[in-house]
Amino acid sequence: MDTPAASKARDASPPFPYLLTPGPLTTAAATKLAMLDDWGSRDIEFRALVTSIRTRLLEIAEAGAAYECVLMQGSGTFAIEAALASFVPTDGKALVVMNGAYGQRAGRILDYLGRAHAVLDRGDVAQVSAHEVAAALDGDAAITDVFFVHCETTSGVVNPVDDICAAVKARGRRVILDSMSAFGALPLSMDAQGIDVMVSSANKCIEGVPGFGYVLCRRDLLQASKGRSHSLSLDLYDQWDNMERTEQFRFTPPTHALVAFAAALDAFVAQGGVAARGARYARNRDVLLDGMRALGFKTLLDDAVGGPIIQTFHAPADPNFDFGRFYEELRGRGYAIYPGKLTRCPSFRIGTIGQVDETVMRGAVSAVEAVLGLLGVTNCAPA
Numbered sequence: 001m002d003t004p005a006a007s008k009a010r011d012a013s014p015p016f017p018y019l020l021t022p023g024p025l026t027t028a029a030a031t032k033l034a035m036l037d038d039w040g041s042r043d044i045e046f047r048a049l050v051t052s053i054r055t056r057l058l059e060i061a062e063a064g065a066a067y068e069c070v071l072m073q074g075s076g077t078f079a080i081e082a083a084l085a086s087f088v089p090t091d092g093k094a095l096v097v098m099n100g101a102y103g104q105r106a107g108r109i110l111d112y113l114g115r116a117h118a119v120l121d122r123g124d125v126a127q128v129s130a131h132e133v134a135a136a137l138d139g140d141a142a143i144t145d146v147f148f149v150h151c152e153t154t155s156g157v158v159n160p161v162d163d164i165c166a167a168v169k170a171r172g173r174r175v176i177l178d179s180m181s182a183f184g185a186l187p188l189s190m191d192a193q194g195i196d197v198m199v200s201s202a203n204k205c206i207e208g209v210p211g212f213g214y215v216l217c218r219r220d221l222l223q224a225s226k227g228r229s230h231s232l233s234l235d236l237y238d239q240w241d242n243m244e245r246t247e248q249f250r251f252t253p254p255t256h257a258l259v260a261f262a263a264a265l266d267a268f269v270a271q272g273g274v275a276a277r278g279a280r281y282a283r284n285r286d287v288l289l290d291g292m293r294a295l296g297f298k299t300l301l302d303d304a305v306g307g308p309i310i311q312t313f314h315a316p317a318d319p320n321f322d323f324g325r326f327y328e329e330l331r332g333r334g335y336a337i338y339p340g341k342l343t344r345c346p347s348f349r350i351g352t353i354g355q356v357d358e359t360v361m362r363g364a365v366s367a368v369e370a371v372l373g374l375l376g377v378t379n380c381a382p383a
């Protein structure tokens with residue numbers, strides 16, 4: 001792994017920590033270096049690069065000849081909004097499965113769009129079961145589309161994609177999957193699982209920099225979506241149609257983010273693809289959980305439902321624990337972590353994705369131990 005502070009471009013900057021915050025996350029030197037060149041968006045080399053990114057994403061997702069890949073400028077939410085606007089028919093109804101902030105956000109997007117939707121809300125800790133989704137579908141024949149999140153980054157819980165997809169497909173509805181924080185690390189086979197639409201972004205498990213998201217979807221759904229989007233800039237059909245005809249974005253593409261992503265994809269493939277990436281992240285998780293538990297921390301999730309993407313820890317009840325100071329001191333030692341995003345109990349999160357390995361994780365645990373000593377926290381048990 002590269003040391004973030006070793007980057008030459010940062011000579012005049014403060015030391016940069018490992019970003020244990022998925023994401024943006026820590027990227028490889030080759031990914032950063034790819035951004036030193038200024039590419040012209042209409043040049044033939046750049047257009048070929050855009051097309052190759054689209055093709056390679058389809059391969060990683062095991063999406064067959066019936067699928068297309070559309071890139072969309074913006075953060076992941078822009079791509080989610082584009083997908084919901086393009087694929088939930090104006091006279092259709094979505095079932096939004098919620099077990100954290102990203103499911104809730106999809107519900108808000110549908111509110112903005114004025115599209116009918118039902119909600120299956122499981123709070124922000126529990127895994128969603130296929131059985132519950134099946135029951136919701138059996139109880140409402142009007143539902144056309146099911147939106148759910150692969151790994152809810154709010155807590156790190158991984159939902160059972162295989163089983164949920166099977167339940168949805170058996171009932172003849174469409175699957176719109178937010179695999180933002182899981183794609184590239186957890187196995188996915190769009191063809192085999194019958195996933196109609198999958199959305200992810202550049203700065204998660206492929207380890208690119210922020211700047212665009214991507215929607216992988218069935219071509220016939222794209223074709224049927226012509227004229228449906230409420231938004232010109234988020235119109236997936238229009239973006240796809242233009243990419244097919246010209247290999248170009250309609251509007252200014254994030255050129256540097258795209259060449260960085262192409263470099264990140266090269267490394268992803270060279271390192272062994274989804275299986276190898278998932279295995280590295282799982283080792284990161286194991287080292288982090290072992291170390292934190294040895295210090296007395298309790299995880300929010302059972303290991304059976306928490307994935308290798310992000311780990312949530314209960315905040316210690318010890319009165320000397322002050323999250324603001326804990327965060328600042330850890331950051332000063334080279335590790336940026338995430339505050340909790342849970343509605344009910346105080347917590348914090350440590351990401352296990354990005355260009356980090358077991359050595360980095362051991363370093364993070366040692367830094368946590370040192371900071372606890374500094375703060376005078378002697379008991380890490382939650383309230």
Ligand SMILES: *Cc1c(COP(=O)(O)O)cnc(C)c1O
Nearest residue numbers: 075076077102151153178180181
């Ligand atoms: C990161 C993420 C998103 C998108 O968030 P942005 O801040 O818009 O990039 C959506 N869903 C999940 C599960 C995520 O982890």
